[in-house]
Every structure is written in structure tokens, then in C-alpha cells.
Amino acid sequence: MTVVATDGRTLDGLTGVLRRIRPRPRWLEFRLLALVAFAVVAGSFSLALTVDGRFGLYDVGATVLFLVALAVAHLAQVLAGRRTDQILLPAVAMLGGISLLLMQRLPQDLVHQTILGVPLGLAEVQLVWLLSGLAIATTLGIVVRSDLWLRRYKYTWAAVGVGLLLLTFLFGTELNGQRLTLQIGPIAGQPSELLKVILVVFLAGYLSENRSLLVQQDSWIGPLRMPPLPYLAPMVAMWAIALGIVVVQRDLGAALLFFGVFLAMLYVATGRISLVIIGLILFVLGSALMAVLFQHVRTRVDIWIDPFADPLGAGYQVVQALHAFARGGLLGVGLGAGLPEIGGVIPIPEVHTDFPLAALGEELGMVGVIAILGLYLVVIERGMRIGAAAADDFRSLLAIGLSLVIGVQAFIIAAGNLKVLPLTGVTLPFISYGGSSILVNSLVVGLLLALSDKGVEPPPAPRVGSRWRRLRRSGVA
Amino acid sequence: MLGSHEGRQPIGRATVHVAIVVSLGFVLLAVAAGYWGVIAAADLVRSPSDAAVIAASRTVPRGLIRDRAGKILADNKLDPNGEMYRVYAGKAISQVIGYASSVYGRAGLERAYDAELTGLTDDPLTDALAKFGADRYDPKDLSLSLSNELQKAGVAALGKRRGAVVMLDPRNGDVLALASTPTYDASGIADPTTARDTFEAIQADPDLPLLPRATLGRYVPGSVFKIVTAIAALGSGAINATTTYEEQPGSEKRGLLVEGFRVRDGHHPSTGSTALDLIGATEVSCNIYYALAGLDTGGKDLVAYANRMGFGSPLPFDLPTAVSQVTNGDGPEPGGFTDDVELANASYGQAEAFVTPLQMALVAATVANDGELMRPRLVTAITGERDGTTAVAPGSMGRILSVADARDINAAMVRAVEGALGQQFTTGAKVPGVTTAGKSGTAELGGSGEPHSWFIGFAPAEDPTIAIAVLVEQSGRGGEVAAPIAGDLMTLYLQGLR
Numbered sequence: 001m002t003v004v005a006t007d008g009r010t011l012d013g014l015t016g017v018l019r020r021i022r023p024r025p026r027w028l029e030f031r032l033l034a035l036v037a038f039a040v041v042a043g044s045f046s047l048a049l050t051v052d053g054r055f056g057l058y059d060v061g062a063t064v065l066f067l068v069a070l071a072v073a074h075l076a077q078v079l080a081g082r083r084t085d086q087i088l089l090p091a092v093a094m095l096g097g098i099s100l101l102l103m104q105r106l107p108q109d110l111v112h113q114t115i116l117g118v119p120l121g122l123a124e125v126q127l128v129w130l131l132s133g134l135a136i137a138t139t140l141g142i143v144v145r146s147d148l149w150l151r152r153y154k155y156t157w158a159a160v161g162v163g164l165l166l167l168t169f170l171f172g173t174e175l176n177g178q179r180l181t182l183q184i185g186p187i188a189g190q191p192s193e194l195l196k197v198i199l200v201v202f203l204a205g206y207l208s209e210n211r212s213l214l215v216q217q218d219s220w221i222g223p224l225r226m227p228p229l230p231y232l233a234p235m236v237a238m239w240a241i242a243l244g245i246v247v248v249q250r251d252l253g254a255a256l257l258f259f260g261v262f263l264a265m266l267y268v269a270t271g272r273i274s275l276v277i278i279g280l281i282l283f284v285l286g287s288a289l290m291a292v293l294f295q296h297v298r299t300r301v302d303i304w305i306d307p308f309a310d311p312l313g314a315g316y317q318v319v320q321a322l323h324a325f326a327r328g329g330l331l332g333v334g335l336g337a338g339l340p341e342i343g344g345v346i347p348i349p350e351v352h353t354d355f356p357l358a359a360l361g362e363e364l365g366m367v368g369v370i371a372i373l374g375l376y377l378v379v380i381e382r383g384m385r386i387g388a389a390a391a392d393d394f395r396s397l398l399a400i401g402l403s404l405v406i407g408v409q410a411f412i413i414a415a416g417n418l419k420v421l422p423l424t425g426v427t428l429p430f431i432s433y434g435g436s437s438i439l440v441n442s443l444v445v446g447l448l449l450a451l452s453d454k455g456v457e458p459p460p461a462p463r464v465g466s467r468w469r470r471l472r473r474s475g476v477a
Numbered sequence: 478m479l480g481s482h483e484g485r486q487p488i489g490r491a492t493v494h495v496a497i498v499v500s501l502g503f504v505l506l507a508v509a510a511g512y513w514g515v516i517a518a519a520d521l522v523r524s525p526s527d528a529a530v531i532a533a534s535r536t537v538p539r540g541l542i543r544d545r546a547g548k549i550l551a552d553n554k555l556d557p558n559g560e561m562y563r564v565y566a567g568k569a570i571s572q573v574i575g576y577a578s579s580v581y582g583r584a585g586l587e588r589a590y591d592a593e594l595t596g597l598t599d600d601p602l603t604d605a606l607a608k609f610g611a612d613r614y615d616p617k618d619l620s621l622s623l624s625n626e627l628q629k630a631g632v633a634a635l636g637k638r639r640g641a642v643v644m645l646d647p648r649n650g651d652v653l654a655l656a657s658t659p660t661y662d663a664s665g666i667a668d669p670t671t672a673r674d675t676f677e678a679i680q681a682d683p684d685l686p687l688l689p690r691a692t693l694g695r696y697v698p699g700s701v702f703k704i705v706t707a708i709a710a711l712g713s714g715a716i717n718a719t720t721t722y723e724e725q726p727g728s729e730k731r732g733l734l735v736e737g738f739r740v741r742d743g744h745h746p747s748t749g750s751t752a753l754d755l756i757g758a759t760e761v762s763c764n765i766y767y768a769l770a771g772l773d774t775g776g777k778d779l780v781a782y783a784n785r786m787g788f789g790s791p792l793p794f795d796l797p798t799a800v801s802q803v804t805n806g807d808g809p810e811p812g813g814f815t816d817d818v819e820l821a822n823a824s825y826g827q828a829e830a831f832v833t834p835l836q837m838a839l840v841a842a843t844v845a846n847d848g849e850l851m852r853p854r855l856v857t858a859i860t861g862e863r864d865g866t867t868a869v870a871p872g873s874m875g876r877i878l879s880v881a882d883a884r885d886i887n888a889a890m891v892r893a894v895e896g897a898l899g900q901q902f903t904t905g906a907k908v909p910g911v912t913t914a915g916k917s918g919t920a921e922l923g924g925s926g927e928p929h930s931w932f933i934g935f936a937p938a939e940d941p942t943i944a945i946a947v948l949v950e951q952s953g954r955g956g957e958v959a960a961p962i963a964g965d966l967m968t969l970y971l972q973g974l975r
Contacts, residue, residue, distance in 0.1 A: 264498075268491045311526045320528060325513035326521035327529055340532035347528035366514035370507045377503055384496050388489055396488055400495070411502050418509035 024081040026074065032090035033074055037067050040097035043335055047105055050336035059104050062127050066100055069131050073138040080142040085386060085452035089137065091378045092445050095430035096130045096438075098372065102356055103127075103433060105336050105363070110352050111433065122352060122433065129435045133442030140446025147451075151394050154205030161198035164191035165241070169248040190436040192245065192254040196409075197440060197447075199258055200265070200401035207269035208393035214270045232278075239282050243290070250296055253412050253424025259283055260408045265401045269393070304422035320347045321358035321417055325369075332365030339363070352433040354425060357417040373414065376429070379445075380407035386452040399451045402444045523592035525583055530595055533614050535560045535579065540594040540616040542574060542586065544625040545653075545857070546975055550574055551587070556669060563587070563667035566625060569632040572657040572689040573623060573796070573855070576666045581676050585689065586619065586855070589796055593617040593859055620858040622651035624975045627966070631656030634962045639684055640949035641691035642966060643838035647935060647944040649871035650842070650851030653970065655835070657694070661686035692798045695831040696948055699920030699955065700762045701931040702826030704840050705803075706771050707755065707886050709782035712878035715774040718885040721752040722769045733765040738818040740768045740825075747898055759889035759916065760899040764825045771824020776812025779803060779824065785877050786843055786850055787836055793874070794835070795855040801836040805829045826918060838946035839874075841933040844890065844914070845941035848883035850874040890914035891938045903932070905961030908968045912938040915963065917955030927951040932959035936967045943970045 044063045070093050077084065100123065108121035115128055150157070168182050168191050182191050207214070214231050245255045263279045266272075290297045299314060307315030307322070324347075327338060339346050339359060348355045361369045383403015390396040406429045413432075416423035427437040513521070521527060525534075538561055542551035550566045551574050563577050575585015583591050596614035631642035635658040644654040659682070665675030679686050688694060710716045724733070726749070732739030744761040751757070758766035771779060783789070783803045792798040803823055806813030814820045822828035835853065843850045852872040860866040891914045893899040894906045907913045915934025922928060930949040935941040945967055947959040 264495045268488050268495055271488075271491045319526060322513050322517070323521050323524070323527045323529075325510065326518035327527070329514055329518055329522075340529045342528055342532050342535075347531075361510065361514065366510045369510040369514070373503050373506055373510075377500065380496070380499055384492055388492055393488070396492075400488075400492060404495070404499070407499055411499070411506065414506050415502075415509075418506060418513060420505060420509045 021079050022081040023079050024083070026078055026086050029074060029077070029086035029090060032087065033070055033093060036090050036094045036097055037070065039094065040067065040101065043097070043101040046335040047101060050334060051105060059123070062100065062104065062123060066097065066127065066130065069134050073134050076138050076142060082142065083454040084141055084449045085382055088379065088382045088445060088448060088452070089141075091375050091382070092137070092430055092442075093134075095372070095375055096133070098360065099356070099431040099433075100127060100130060101335060102359060102431065103352065106339075106352055106359070107341075107346060125435075126433050126438075129438040132435075133430075133438045136439060137442040137446040137449065140443065141449030144447065144450035145453075147395060147398070150201050150398070151205055154202045157198045158202040161195050161202070162241075164195055164198075165244065165248065167191065190434075192251060193436040193440040196254070196257060196261070196405050197402070197444060200261065200398065200405055203262060203265050204394050204397035204401055207265060208397055211269050211393060214266075214275075215272065236282075239279075239286060243286050247294075250294075251425065252290075252297065252300060252422070253409075253416070253426030256412055256421075256424060257405070257409050257426060260412075261401060261404045264404050264408075265397055268400055269397060300422040300424070304419065307419065317349050317355070318419060318423055320349075321355050322419060324348060324355075324358040324362040325366075325418070328362040328365045328368075330366050332361075332363050332368055335363050337363065353427060354413070354423070354432075355417055356428050356431045356433075357414050360431075361417075372431070373410075376407055376410040379403060382452075383407075383448055386448055389454075390451060395451055399448060402448055402451075405444055406441055523595075523597045525588075525591050530591075530597065533595055534577070537561070537596060537614045538616060539563065539577060539587075540596065540618045540861075542594075542619045542621065544621050544623050544628075545651075546624065546626075548625050550621070550623075550625060554668075560669075562669055563664070565663045565667070567629065568660040568662055569629045569656065570623070570625065571660045571663040571686075572691065573621075573628070573655050574663060576663040578666050578672055578676075579669055580672045581666055584687070585796065586621075590617075590619060590856065590859075593861075594619070596861070615861045615863040617859045617861040617864070619856050620860065622646075622653065622854055622857050623655065624653050626974050627654040627970060628656050630654075630966060630969050630974065632658055632660060634965060635949065638949050638952055638958075639690070640947070640952070640959075641694060641834040642948075642962070643691050643834050643946045644966065644970065645838050645842050645853060645944045647842035647845035647851065647941050650854045651857070651871075652853050652855045653943070653975075654966070655689075655691045655855070657688070657690035657692075659684050659686045689796070690948070690950075691834045692794070692796050693833070694948075695799045695801065695833055696929050696931075696950070697920035697922060698826040698830055698832045698837060699918035699929065699931055700764075700826055701837055701840075701916050701918035701933045701946075701955070702830055702832070703759065703762065703767045703824070704844060704886065704890070704916050704933065705783050705786070705788075706767050706774070706779065706824045707759070707889065708786070708840070708843065708878055708882075709779045710770040710774045711755075711882040711885060712782050713774050713778040715778070716755065716770050718755045718888075720770070721754050722766060723752055725758075725763070725765050725769065726750045726752050728765050733768060733821075735768065735772070735821045736816060736818050738821070740765055740821055744898075755885060756889045756892050759886075760892040760896045760902075762893070762902055762917070767825045768821035771820055772817060774824075776804070776810050776814040776820050778812075779820070780806075780812035782877065785875060787839055787874065788832075792833075792835065792839070792853065793872075794853050798835060799833050801832040803830050827921060834946045834948045837931070837933050837948075838944055841915075841935050841946060842944040843877050844883050844886045845935035845944045846883075847880045848878040849876045887914055887938055890916055890934065893917070894934065902956040903934075903960045904956050906932060906934060906956075906964040908936045908964060908971055911936050911967075911971055913964070913967065914938040914941070915960070917960050919953075919955045922951070927953055930958035931955045932963040934963055934967070936971060943967050 103123040103126040106122055111122040111125055113120055113125045173181050210231060245251055263276050267276050291301060303315050303318055307318040311319045339362060348358055351359050380403050383399050387396045387399035390399055409426050410429050412424060413426045413428045415421035427434050429441045538553040541549050544550055550570050552564045553561050554564050556562055565574055573585055575587040577583050577587040594616060596616035627644055631654045640658055642654055642656040645652055661679045662675055665671045729742050729745040732741040742764045748761055753763055753766050780803050788801045788803060791800055804814050808815035819828045823830045852874050854871055856869055858866055858868045891912060894903045894913045894915045903915055903917045906915045913936045915932055918931030920929040930952045932955055933946045935944040945963045947963045949958045952958045
């Protein structure tokens with residue numbers, strides 16, 4: 001590797017790399033991460049005290065490994081010296097820490113997976129994902145300096161997205177009535193997780209390019225002034241894709257997420273509430289159509305309206321989740337002290353993917369739930385701030401869209417857990433068990449970190465010495 | 478194109494709007510977390526579908542249930558897996574105690590008092606503190622006013638017939654017997670090894686053994702309802718004890734014409750042309766007299782007085798009760814009657830009048846307790862190891878009518894049992910050596926088989942200590958079937974059987 005140093009000399013190899021490292025302290029991030037570390041250690045102690053005999057040195061090792069990884073991520077960013085956001089990573093690390101504690105607390109046999117020939121249980125697999133996610137976020141936050149690769153090829157990305165959807169439709173495996181998982185060789189994943197990032201990239205590119213046109217109003221739909229009709233085509237296309245996701249993947253949550261993020265980005269780009277209203281009308285029509293056509297949609301809605309109608313059958317999962325929140329009460333029963341097992345089984349089926357918030361609601365209480373919701377709001381706030389401060393429309397829309405992907409997804413599943421919305425099978429970002437979810441959400445955080453770079457600091461103001469030195473230099477003294 | 482600041486329309490405002498909407502969404506979630514975690518929590522954590530309650534029910538012994546003599550009616554046993562199940566003292570109490578089964582849920586008192594028997598508190602603070610303690614559950618024992626012996630006697634008296642017996646102490650509302658037949662084997666349902674077979678056999682039985690007839694059965698009352706009409710008529714001042722109707726004797730032969738409908742009677746041969754007063758009309762169960770009294774009282778007051786005794790809404794009781802009614806209430810006339818024909822027929826217990834045996838026992842108790850109705854009380858005390866004993870004091874449902882009016886009806890009911898003519902309608906109701914009051918009823922079912930046989934009454938009439946309602950489904954005339962059962966049971970009680 002050959003680099004040119006500032007003084008014009010050519011430096012070779014390792015020396016060159018080392019010369020380029022200009023560490024910049026990130027004290028805010030350090031302090032926040034210290035808080036996170038304290039909380040995770042406290043949580044581990046709490047678990048060790050309540051979950052007798054099951055929580056051992058081994059689990060302490062996992063916690064330590066997680067904290068070491070945080071330290072390494074922090075150090076890497078310090079060494080990279082970029083002026084990127086310092087709050088995003090600690091917020092996400094706290095969510096990841098909560099996830100690790102929860103997975104250590106749940107029965108380990110909920111998941112059996114063999115990674116590189118080693119059979120692992122729930123918490124161990126989740127730790128692998130969390131560490132990988134941390135690596136992805138940090139690496140992207142350090143390495144990504146140009147957005148051209150996203151901006152230039154937006155239609156290519158859109159094609160990749162549609163291709164993923166098609167592949168899932170053709171070769172996807174069905175699980176619990178949803179066709180979400182695509183398996184290629186040894187690698188299995190949920191394409192809709194990646195699809196949401198691709199969608200935001202495409203929309204950011206499309207909307208930033210066509211903003212001025214979309215704001216023009218030269219057609220009318222009823223009483224609503226609209227942009228030229230051809231420019232509405234992407235909107236209709238998005239609507240069709242969202243419906244397609246429901247039909248193909250039977251995944252209501254992803255459809256809701258895509259359409260919600262799309263409408264928000266459209267509004268940010270155009271400032272036109274009329275477009276949002278049209279979008280909402282399309283959404284309502286689409287939902288009604290789905291409810292008429294598909295039994296699984298109707299079932300979800302029925303359960304949502306009255307889960308107690310069939311508390312031991314269709315409504316069981318939702319009812320047990322509400323019971324968990326109720327048992328938690330204001331302050332919770334404490335980490336590890338909740339979720340009574342009935343005949344050795346945790347009462348909420350799929351608690352580790354669909355209902356982690358209910359489990360945390362029981363053990364950490366209403367206060368804990370609100371704190372977790374607050375962490376997501378912090379992530380959204382950082383993303384919005386990064387977007388508002390970004391240099392151009394593409395970066396603005398990208399940052400806002402990416403943060404909404406996390407925020408809206410968290411909202412949808414939390415709302416499903418709390419019976420505010422019908423339950424849909426999306427994951428709670430950074431907390432739910434699952435590789436695709438954690439890796440893709442980490443990718444989002446990595447991109448947000450990169451987008452938040454404030455660039456090279458202006459050179460410091462020339463240092464003015466003491467009066468005495470100035471006087472001496474001028475020869476007076 | 479890259480990074481051009483020129484000509485950029487601001488996105489800040491729209492971004493702020495989106496941020497506000499998203500924040501409001503999260504506020505909504507926080508509100509929902511508060512609702513489920515705090516407001517709805519009080520009910521949810523005590524519900525039998527709560528996982529903690531289910532888990533506890535498998536390991537924590539449920540509270541015991543005892544009758545008024547201290548006999549254990551519901552006990553616990555350990556199965557080979559170390560899990561608890563219930564054993565009950567006998568079939569006679571099955572309709573009252575119900576069952577607690579890991580398979581079929583809860584019924585009866587086991588359901589109504591599930592939270593107490595499991596040992597969950599309804600006080601959020603205590604509950605919050607108990608969470609941190611080693612023993613979260615403090616199962617409560619229930620003490621009942623019920624007498625297992627009287628209950629068994631009631632079931633035995635009904636025998637193979639379908640029916641119900643309710644016995645109350647009119648002075649304090651204590652429920653001494655609340656028998657329904659046929660009974661069922663609640664222990665068989667509670668025992669996990671026999672639960673399935675037992676339950677399926679019971680469910681297949683066309684006589685509906687699971688139905689607690691005393692509290693949830695609704696029947697045409699027939700002439701026992703005349704006591705309700707008497708209470709409303711005297712209470713509202715429409716009649717007094719000496720009121721007679723001159724058209725009454727003349728109408729006996731061909732029936733009293735009300736808006737084209739004929740109210741008929743069967744006692745004409747014995748009373749002839751005498752105009753009957755309240756006592757005389759009650760003795761021979763004169764339909765025409767009570768139809769006229771009901772018309773005088775008016776639908777509004779008839780329904781109002783009935784409602785004060787518990788008609789029109791579920792009773793304030795330890796077990797769920799069916800709603801007794803005077804009328805469907807959807808008609809245009811006062812009180813909701815369709816017309817005077819319905820009011821006249823309801824006044825002697827036909828038309829759309831439907832009642833539970835427990836409700837009719839309360840009517841008898843109202844008269845017996847000189848016009849003040851005591852709230853029916855089944856659970857008299859709740860005892861927990863941690864919380865100690867909480868006694869349930871007797872409560873009043875209010876004064877329904879004056880002492881003088883109650884005494885008048887009391888006298889009329891005495892005549893109905895002791896009078897020369899009355900005896901023919903209430904054979905066997907008299908308690909030997911004790912002045913007995915009562916009223917029989919024969920509820921016509923509109924041609925569909927035998928009438929329901931009813932009797933309500935109390936004893937001793939001078940200072941009643943026991944009030945009773947007996948219903949035997951489709952068994953014939955009230956005086957022939959229900960009255961002797963009531964007489965025998967009141968005799969047993971007054972002889973000291975508890």
C-alpha cells in the first residue's frame with residue numbers, strides 16, 4: 001500500500017497506515033458505553049441471583065465477551081478519528097445488552113443451531129449475531145466514506161430487491177404460515193429484512209432526484225391537488241409491492257413497515273400532506289381487500305379485536321403476553337423472576353422472536369418497557385438529526401428513512417405486543433432473537449454512523465501564547 | 478448533483494412533523510404499557526387464564542371450603558406427579574361448590590372465588606411486595622353459611638326429579654341450602670385421571686346436571702308470584718288487606734274479561750258468591766282477585782317493587798344468577814307491559830314472568846323478615862394465613878314494605894297453609910306444631926307437558942327463622958309435589974338439623 005503523506009513524501013506499508021491514524025477521543029460515547037456496561041453487569045448479577053443454578057460462569061463469559069466487543073468497537077472508532085455520532089452506538093449497545101440478558105434468561109433449548117461445527121443454544125447464537133452486528137456497524141461507520149455506490153445504482157438496488165422478493169416467492173420455505181425464509185446453500189435468511197434497506201436507498205435516490213417535480217401540482221384527484229400523474233407511479237408501485245409482500249410472504253408486519261416508511265419519506269421529500277392522504281386511502285383499501293381475500297389476515301384482526309374471545313386457542317399468545325405485562329406491573333418482577341413455566345414451558349409461544357417486549361414487560365415492568373421505547377426514540381432522534389444536518393437531499397432522506405426503518409419496525413411489533421395494533425411477525429430491532437434482523441439493523445446503524453460524519457474539522461485557531469512570550473518574541477523583553 | 482446546497486427546499490419542517498407523529502406513536506405505546514401493566518393488571522393477574530395462576534394451581538394447595546358446621550366440603554389431594562387436585566364432600570354440593578379442574582377450568586364457588594382460593598390478593602401494593610417474598614400465595618379458606626346436612630336432605634327430597642330447593646335464614650340472609658338436581662360428580666371432574674370420562678358423560682346427560690337450577694334456572698312462577706303482586710299492591714297503596722272486588726265473585730264462573738281475554742279460576746265451587754279479601758284470595762289462590770289487584774297496582778309499581786327485591790338484574794350474590802323478570806319489558810304500557818292482558822296474567826305468575834328459585838326464596842324471606850330483605854349470603858368468612866379472617870357481615874337490600882303490610886301478607890300465607898281451604902292447595906307444607914306460612918304454585922307451560930310445581934314459605938310464622946323455595950320441574954300441581962318437600966325440610970331445620 002502506498003500513500004502520500006501530507007508533506008509529500010511517499011510512505012510504504014504498515015508505516016503508512018499507522019501514520020494515517022489520527023485518534024480522536026469520543027468521550028460522550030465512552031461515558032454512555034460505561035453506563036451501558038454498568039447496566040449489563042447489574043443485569044447479569046440480577047440474573048445470577050434469581051435464576052438459581054442455571055446461570056453460571058459460562059454466562060458471565062458471554063457478558064464479558066459482549067463488553068469487550070463494545071470496548072473494541074469504541075476503540076476502533078477512536079482510532080479511526082472520524083467525527084461521527086457518539087450516541088447511536090451506545091443506544092444500540094444497550095438494546096443489544098438487554099437482548100443478551102433476555103436470551104440468557106429464556107430456556108436455552110428454544111434454539112438449536114450449529115455454527116462452524118459447534119452446537120449452540122439460544123443465548124450463544126444470539127451473542128454471535130450481536131457481535132457480528134457490532135462488527136458490521138463499526139466497520140461501516142469507519143470505512144464508508146462515499147455514498148456513490150448507493151446513490152448511482154438505485155434502480156439496480158430496486159431490481160435486486162424485487163429479485164429477492166421473487167426468489168422468496170419461488171424458493172422460500174414456509175414457517176408458521178409465513179413464507180419468509182430463503183435458503184441458499186448453507187445460508188438461510190429473511191430477505192424482507194434486507195429489502196427494507198434497499199427500499200430506503202431506492203426511495204432516497206428517487207425522491208431526491210424528483211423532489212421538485214413531485215412538489216408541482218398540476219393534476220387533480222377529486223378535491224386533492226396532485227403532482228403530475230406519471231410521478232405517482234412509484235407510489236402505486238410501492239403499494240403493489242407492499243400488497244405483494246402480504247400475498248407472497250403472508251407478512252403483514254413487513255408490508256406495514258414498508259408502506260409506513262415510504263409515506264414518511266414521501267412526506268419529508270414533498271411536504272405534501274395530500275400525498276400522504278392518498279397513500280393512507282390506498283392503504284385502507286388494500287387492507288380491506290386483504291381482509292376480504294385472506295383468512296390469515298382476518299384471523300389476525302379478529303384476535304386483535306378480542307383476544308379474550310378464545311384465550312386458550314387463537315388468542316392464547318396475545319392473551320399470555322398481556323398477562324405478562326400485567327404480572328410485571330409498574331416495576332416488574334425482576335430479571336429472571338418472571339415467566340412462570342407451565343409444565344416446563346414458557347407460557348408465551350415464540351417469546352424470543354415475537355414477544356421479547358412482553359417478557360421484558362413482566363421482568364422490568366412498565367418502567368422498563370418505557371425505557372426500552374425511549375431507547376428506540378433516541379435512535380430515531382439521532383437518525384433524524386443526522387438527516388437534518390446532512391449535506392444534500394439524498395443523504396438527508398437516506399438517514400431519515402434508515403432511522404425510520406428501525407423506529408417504525410420497533411413501533412409495529414411493540415404495538416402488536418401491547419394490543420395497540422394486530423400482531424404481526426416483525427422482530428423487535430436488536431432485541432429479538434434472529435440473525436437476519438440483527439445483521440441488517442446493524443447495517444442500518446453502520447450507514448447512519450457513516451452519514452453522520454461531520455467531515456474534517458476546521459483547523460484549530462492559531463494558538464496565542466502568553467503576553468510575556470509575545471513580548472519577548474517581539475524583542476521588547 | 479452531489480451535495481448541492483443550491484435551490485434545496487428545506488426538509489426540516491416535514492422532518493419535524495414526522496418526528497412528532499412517530500413520538501406520539503411511542504407515547505401511545507407507553508400509555509398502552511401503563512394500561513396493561515397497571516390499570517388492567519388488577520383483573521388480569523387474578524384471572525384463571527394467567528400463567529402464574531395456572532402454575533400456582535398445580536403446586537399451591539387451594540384454600541379449603543367449609544360448611545356452617547365446619548365440615549370440609551372441598552379438600553386437596555396430591556396426585557402421583559406431586560400436583561394438587563380437588564376432592565369434594567359429596568354430590569349434593571356440586572352445584573354450589575362447582576369444581577376446579579386443570580382440564581375443564583372452574584365452576585361455581587371455585588370459579589367465583591378463584592383468586593381468593595388460589596391466594597392472590599387484589600391489593601396492588603401487597604401484591605407488589607409479595608412478589609419479592611418467597612411465598613407469593615396466601616390461599617384463603619372459605620366458610621359458608623350452607624349446611625351440608627340440609628343440602629343433602631334437599632337433594633334427597635327432590636330425589637330423581639329435576640328441581641331446586643333454596644333455604645334461607647330470613648333474619649340475616651344466610652343461605653342454608655341451595656340444592657339443585659340432578660347433581661354431578663365434581664370430584665370426578667377434578668381428578669385428572671377421571672376428568673375426561675366424567676365430564677363427557679355429564680355433558681351428554683339430557684337433564685343438564687351442570688346447570689345450577691337454584692341460581693341459573695329460570696321458570697314460569699305461577700301462583701307463587703302472587704306474593705310479589707301482594708307486596709307491590711299493598712306497598713304502593715293500591716289495595717289494603719280488606720280490599721274486595723265486587724266483580725270478582727260474579728266472574729268466577731265464566732272468567733274475568735280483560736280486553737277480550739278471560740282470566741279463569743278453579744276455586745268457584747268452594748267460595749261461591751263471596752267477595753274475597755286479600756287473605757281469602759290468597760287462601761284459595763284466586764287468579765281473578767290478583768289480576769284485578771295487579772291492574773290496580775299498575776305495571777310500573779309492580780315492576781318497581783319486584784326490582785327492589787332483585788328482579789331485573791343479577792342478584793347481589795356470591796354465585797352468578799340468572800335475571801328474574803316480570804315482563805320482557807318491551808311493551809308500550811307502564812313497566813314495559815304489552816297490554817292489560819299481559820299485566821293481568823303476570824299478576825298471578827303467567828305471561829312473560831320468569832324467576833329463579835333463589836329469587837322466589839328472597840320474596841318469601843321479605844315477608845318473613847317483616848318487610849326488610851336481607852342480602853343472600855353464602856360466604857360468611859374468608860380466612861388466610863397471612864391476612865387473617867375477614868368476616869362477611871350480613872347486609873340489607875332495603876326495606877321493601879312496611880311491617881304492617883308484611884304482617885298482612887304473612888297472615889294471608891298462614892291461611893294458605895293452615896286454613897281449611899288453603900290446606901287443599903298446600904298439602905303437607907305444615908310443620909307439625911308450628912304455625913307455617915306459604916304459597917304454592919302450579920306454573921302452566923302453555924300445553925307443553927306437566928306444569929312446574931312450586932312452593933314458597935316460612936316458619937314459624939310468628940317469628941320466622943327459615944324461609945324456603947321449592948321448585949320441581951314439570952311434576953304436577955304445587956300443592957301435591959313441592960309443598961310436602963318444603964314442609965319436610967322446614968321440619969328438619971326446626972328440629973335442629975344443620
